[in-house]
Amino acid sequence: MLASPTPLHIPDGFLSITVSLLFWVVTIAVLSVAVRRTESVDEKQVPLMGIMAAFIFAAQMINFPVAGGTSGHLLGGALAAIVLGPWAGMLVMTAVIGVQGLLLQDGGLLVMGANLLNMGLLTSAIGFGLYRSTQGRQRKLKLGVAGFAAWLSVMAGALATSLQLWLSGTARLDIVLPAMLGIHAVIGIGETLITVAALAFIFRTRPDLLEQTEGPARGGRGWIVVGALISLAVLILSPLASTDPDGLERVASDLGFLSQGTEAPFKILSNYSFPILGEGALSTIVAGLIGILVVAAIVILITRSRKTQPH
């Protein structure tokens, strides 16, 4: 009956110290902004976030049978950010992931920075950013975009997890990335279905709760850019890194570097940039096309929503 562990909660020991600390630094930087931004809102916000954290924790237990004994359930980052706003969503997910790690050992302590980023910060940013771009639009479009954002948020978590494992020298990128992305492309569909249905339910019963997030106080236009950029990164990086056959040999040799020296992270990052410059021509073209389509779609969405909102 416990929330079944999704393969995103990294336990201790799977990430190198450099990678663990690096992601702690990033996560703490983002969270400290989140705390400052949320503290100033109003005092009612804190108990609300606490209850909402308990809600996400409990909602992760609601599952539905998919096929062959497996079941889908919620991760909740996108949903939390959509109903509470991006900063509050991040803090709520931080509390959830923190308690899961500390109390249930679902995810490690030293690696928690990475877990928070993968499942809390990225999911909230994508969820809210894409949803924010539909402000003032029709409900159907909102639900559609929210559903896509939910799916993409799970993929972002899977991508980040794979990259961290790879940077730590724990896994081979050419195997772990397609495997993680493949599994989570399916898990993400469950996330989409539940998120959309839950939002539709809230629209029907308490639309006033969702309208509160639409005020500029919760998160401005900047979030559309942040959400779009992260989404783009996920959509471009995933096919590039998982289909580039030339990367295969490089990865193996990179991992050789990793086990030897402390300077490894920098070497890895500089080596990693080569696929983007284009050795695997086909994958670059495919990824580029996807990227252009996504940019175009997002630009159209943003310009349309601006038209409907005179300022």
Add this chain to the structure above:
Amino acid sequence: MHANVFDRYHDGSSLLHHLAPTVKVVVAVLFILSNALLPDGDWLSFGISWGVILLLNLLAQLGLGFTFKRSFIVLPFTMAAITALFSLPGETLAVWDFGPWHLVATDLGLVRFLSIVVRSWLSVQIAILLVATTQFPDLIHALEHLRLPRMLITVIAFLYRYLFVLTDEVMRLLRARQARSAVLPGQRGGGGILWRAQTAGNMVGQLFVRSYERSDRIFNAMLSRGYQGHIRTFNRHEVIARDWLIMALAIFLFSILQLFAHL
């Protein structure tokens, strides 16, 4: 079934139970750090670390195998690390061709894979021990002493306080769904996946609305009772000489272990 399955605390009056929570958190994190710093394949040091855990198990009067029995939670994740087998150059142990992948398992890869699994397995045991000997509200206070932002602490405290309430709520929802989902023997029931997902989504939405309305009531109740911003506990929180001593001892031991491992 009641939701107190989340409570991992085992009541006791051992030294470990009485140690200041802040010190326990610091030592547990240091232990995990120490594991991460041990070089691959240093089985002796890993063994000593496990010995320390077994000793602590006894000290906490939980029984020798307490943390071991609960440590298999990390097993599913080792699937992700299994590719470490094929990631290092070295003497070839086995070769598989699996779809587009040419997999060469090497002895160095094997050592790396086993080291990762052992590290995570040791680390999870200390975390299990930490929550088994510390009440969660005390852990929350420890985080406060470790200078986590007050607001985040309060959110976590609320999460823990209402986790049980909302889990009961979920169980009522699940029971209601089950009660309405009769299946005739030999026939497939339950509709399509989309329909099932929609039902689950409605339940999540229902839970959200109930939680949101509950948080309104809670806030009003808090105001009327003069809530001052943090949750109290009767347990002491000052760090006394004994706590400092034990922390110093732990740091000393970890340093010795690292020193020998890297010489």
